[in-house]
Amino acid sequence: MPQSPIRKLVPFAEAAYKQGKTVYHLNIGQPDIKTPDIALDAVKVHSLDILAYTRSEGSDEYRTKIANYYSQHDIHVTKKDIIVTTGGSEALLFAFGTIMDTDDEIIIPEPFYANYNGFSTASGVNIVPVISKIEDNFALPPIEEFEKLITPKTKAILICNPGNPTGYLYSKEEIKKLAGIVKKHNLFLISDEVYREFAYDGAKHYSIMQEEGIADNAIMIDSVSKRYSMCGARIGCLVSKNKEVISTTLKFAQARLSPPTLAQIASEAALETPQSYFDNVIDEYVGRRNTLISELEKIDGIKVAKPKGAFYCIVELPIKNADHFAQWLLESFDIDGETIMVAPAAGFYSTPGVGLNQIRIAYVLNNESLVKAVNILREALKIYKD
């Protein structure tokens, strides 16, 4: 199993705590946003006598409500198109297992969410990366680049929209291009849309499930983790109109019996979260992003892809090796006892040697902390030597 790019820094972070340092965590995707009360309270008033299994595909009531939520986002599915999973992670694992055999290939624009590596290893399939560039804000690479990579073993293209780690939001036109290529080559298009609500500057998220003509190709991955700041619930779902995909995924779901029951209670209640909650959260993230970007732009010699969604951005630094820099920040640098932890971006690339001078920043800290954190980055770059 490959290891996440952040894990190897953990011992250095622990050593920094022991030295009494304060560490600003720009490295993690655990939001500091409060979970909606309606979800937390639903668990407090549960009336269970027996904490029993639910249906393997998730309870009928919950799936019906999820379908209703999607219809508000112009995605028209029924409960029969939905399998509730233990987080988006399990939905991805089920998708890989359902549509691919050992040694099959899946094309993914890189940089991509590092855990895709773990799911591909566990499923015995190979990731074929297609490079998207910081100069283009990590937009969809030209379709010809995908076509060059298609072999008889290619079964699917996977995107994350909006993207972790890029913050890029694919346009309707880009989704249409992807639809064209998966139809032409009879591939699956998997779209990880767990950050759907996190689209900024008035941009509207366009789901692969809204695109006509690819009903049999499209598999959407979703999760309550980021939407309701409920990462610990471990509830996600796989959505597809392809009946064969759903029936095979159901067998994977049955083998692990059921998704967690208490978390389904919280997740079902979370669907009643008022729009004002999201409006506030989006305002907060846009504010943080703007703070982060304007502070970063004050630093000489760096390149930033301005994110249009999610809560990550990739930053290119005037250094050679971000792995080493990230470790040095924890081990050997501080301002008044404060330092930062960042995620070296090389771990988000599958192609060796790419992204070595890039880091991912998660803007899951409040504005004040972000200003301090970027100041630490600026001062550190002044004295750091590769």
Next chain:
Amino acid sequence: MPQSPIRKLVPFAEAAYKQGKTVYHLNIGQPDIKTPDIALDAVKVHSLDILAYTRSEGSDEYRTKIANYYSQHDIHVTKKDIIVTTGGSEALLFAFGTIMDTDDEIIIPEPFYANYNGFSTASGVNIVPVISKIEDNFALPPIEEFEKLITPKTKAILICNPGNPTGYLYSKEEIKKLAGIVKKHNLFLISDEVYREFAYDGAKHYSIMQEEGIADNAIMIDSVSKRYSMCGARIGCLVSKNKEVISTTLKFAQARLSPPTLAQIASEAALETPQSYFDNVIDEYVGRRNTLISELEKIDGIKVAKPKGAFYCIVELPIKNADHFAQWLLESFDIDGETIMVAPAAGFYSTPGVGLNQIRIAYVLNNESLVKAVNILREALKIYKD
């Protein structure tokens, strides 16, 4: 993905409900026993603001308490030997992924828990069955039978103790024999001990973790599902003193981020369940088992393996095809509008053609219902024709 032996009967059960029939479910492992209040209440008074991830291996507090629980059962491990998983299911999947590569082999005494098939398919490994016999009460097959099956691809032996679907409780001597063979051939010994507390007639469960000299070979699978009647929590764990096993399993755990947080709160509280709860539950199951066996013994021409643990038993019927019989019970038979649903046992065997005339009965119904259910079985056998 292979399908569970019970799933294909579900449409017939649904048709029976539609006809207004009452169906006694002897087919499922979902206990009707109440979950301890201490676990259910812990969730009601949670003080979470953010339903966040826990550590991928489970929280330190919870793992420390699990280790303490084991020490009361003469199993001496620390939190470092424990990875908390999303149910025993995930612990098995992690174990398979950790110790085996594609096309490796695992020897399992059959009949075995049908979902082992799903985990082996998902992991790309092959199950090699060794037959245990109803005439021997499903005791451990002779060690020579295992040795005959060992090839260079064999990586492990897996047992379920006490057994689902057999109800068999392995003796200390049997565990010692298994320890001998795994040491001799350098194999892993995986023991699924989720029914540990369910040992009857004064018999004491002997864990592979108590056996000296196989610390590096032994991997224990556990779960809160049956112990505290918390199947819907989806909390289990993998336990091993083999540091390499733990470090690889941790990578699988990190790829799926964390086990469910709310369920860990319930499971941690469940560890405080008083012994009186288990005493009552064991009394109840022993009573049910005694009722079931004495009622079954009134039926001519059947064979029963008297279970010493768990809450299942295998029954051999004077018929040819239990699959067909089980379907017929739902479709075409009733006494005053009541019928039964049983699990055909062929699905618990890997060898084709074995167990065709056997069923598994889960005694998860109260005594009165069990008497009625066995009466239905007796009357049905009088008129059923293969």
